[in-house]
Amino acid sequence: MAYTQRAYFCGMLLLLYFWVAAATGLVIYYLGVLLPFVFGNMRQEIVTRELPKVSVLICARNELENLKQNLALILDQVYPQGFEVLVINDASSDGTREWLKAQTGRYTQLRVLHLTEGEKRGKGKKGALELGIEQATYPNYILTDADCRPASERWLFHMASALAGKNLVLGYGPISHRKGSFLNAFCRWEAWQTAVSYFSLAYRGFPYMGVGRNLGYTDALYSETGGFSAHIDLASGDDDLFVAAGRKKAKVALQLSPESFMYSRAPLGWLLWFKQRTRHLSTAYRYPFRPKVLLALLGLFNLFFYLLLPFALWAAKDFTLAVFFGKVLFQYLICFPLYVRFKALTLWPFTFVFECISTVLTAFFHVRTLFKGQHTSWK
Numbered sequence: 001m002a003y004t005q006r007a008y009f010c011g012m013l014l015l016l017y018f019w020v021a022a023a024t025g026l027v028i029y030y031l032g033v034l035l036p037f038v039f040g041n042m043r044q045e046i047v048t049r050e051l052p053k054v055s056v057l058i059c060a061r062n063e064l065e066n067l068k069q070n071l072a073l074i075l076d077q078v079y080p081q082g083f084e085v086l087v088i089n090d091a092s093s094d095g096t097r098e099w100l101k102a103q104t105g106r107y108t109q110l111r112v113l114h115l116t117e118g119e120k121r122g123k124g125k126k127g128a129l130e131l132g133i134e135q136a137t138y139p140n141y142i143l144t145d146a147d148c149r150p151a152s153e154r155w156l157f158h159m160a161s162a163l164a165g166k167n168l169v170l171g172y173g174p175i176s177h178r179k180g181s182f183l184n185a186f187c188r189w190e191a192w193q194t195a196v197s198y199f200s201l202a203y204r205g206f207p208y209m210g211v212g213r214n215l216g217y218t219d220a221l222y223s224e225t226g227g228f229s230a231h232i233d234l235a236s237g238d239d240d241l242f243v244a245a246g247r248k249k250a251k252v253a254l255q256l257s258p259e260s261f262m263y264s265r266a267p268l269g270w271l272l273w274f275k276q277r278t279r280h281l282s283t284a285y286r287y288p289f290r291p292k293v294l295l296a297l298l299g300l301f302n303l304f305f306y307l308l309l310p311f312a313l314w315a316a317k318d319f320t321l322a323v324f325f326g327k328v329l330f331q332y333l334i335c336f337p338l339y340v341r342f343k344a345l346t347l348w349p350f351t352f353v354f355e356c357i358s359t360v361l362t363a364f365f366h367v368r369t370l371f372k373g374q375h376t377s378w379k
Helices: 002-039 064-075 096-104 126-135 155-161 182-203 219-225 240-245 270-281 289-307 309-315 317-341 345-372
Strands: 054-060 083-090 110-115 140-145 148-150 168-170 215-218 252-254 262-264
Touching: 002 182, 002 289, 002 309, 002 317, 054 064, 054 126, 054 155, 064 083, 064 096, 064 148, 083 096, 083 126, 096 110, 110 126, 140 148, 140 155, 140 219, 168 182, 182 252, 182 270, 182 289, 182 317, 182 345, 215 219, 270 345, 289 309, 289 345, 309 317, 317 345
Parallel strands: 054 083, 054 140, 083 110, 168 252
Antiparallel strands: 140 215, 148 262, 168 215
């Protein structure tokens, strides 16, 4: 009996140690990664050199309604230098070809390329994007998606001007607010959390991803990186894995002007969100070693922090509560200016709730990916 009690006590004490280690790891992350980004100088340099001429690349597959709503907002951007908007119609069957043909007569800066099913290259949209890069007029590329809406008519100016003197610009792609939807709020928080992660690590010198709906790079970086050749076998990765592959050659600009944000809509149902989330996570195992280890540790620390909390409370209630509330309070204080910077302050009170949900779901998705394989299409 005494042996059983001793083993039980040692087991609970060990779980408590694991929980404390997880909490400590999270605090170190806040101090070492988030805090420098919070207090870093994020003011954009005044552009004194000539603004680059740019090609805005939009890959579209059966996106007719989205193009009708958003394409004019891209074409009407106020940009003092030359630019073109190149839409790559990736074998659409919804009337996109005919509609785009009519628009080319209205906008001189609009060009269109069409792919048929027989002409598609590889998986996902990389083939369409490769074609767009090959046919682009200008050697500076700003990428977005057909379902995205710029925050202002100066979106292109901010993204393109950040390329002056740089070869890679990371932008922010928030989710549009829809009242009364828990899924929408959760997706908005996920977009914020993802952006904080890749912006803060890029600020610390470890760029590992960007989002294809608001990303820019030069043709020189694309060529030096080898395009998408390092991950051409995957359907996804035209944004995050490209940034990861070019990290050693990249001169990174972080564009956080609210006028540069590029909004998209959240999935309308949990099933669509599930499919989207699966696709987004399918590339994580190909990230560079150091960011991958850091993100893996962060995920494990979060998982252990919430999963082992009941055991820690059982082992040492008062101590656990003190550590728990201290960690949560510190996290809320650190994250507050980041919510302000990314114009997402209404989500701040729900940080704890959304992080709990995201931690569990992310662990589930990673385990599922191990058994189900990779996503093979983008639409």
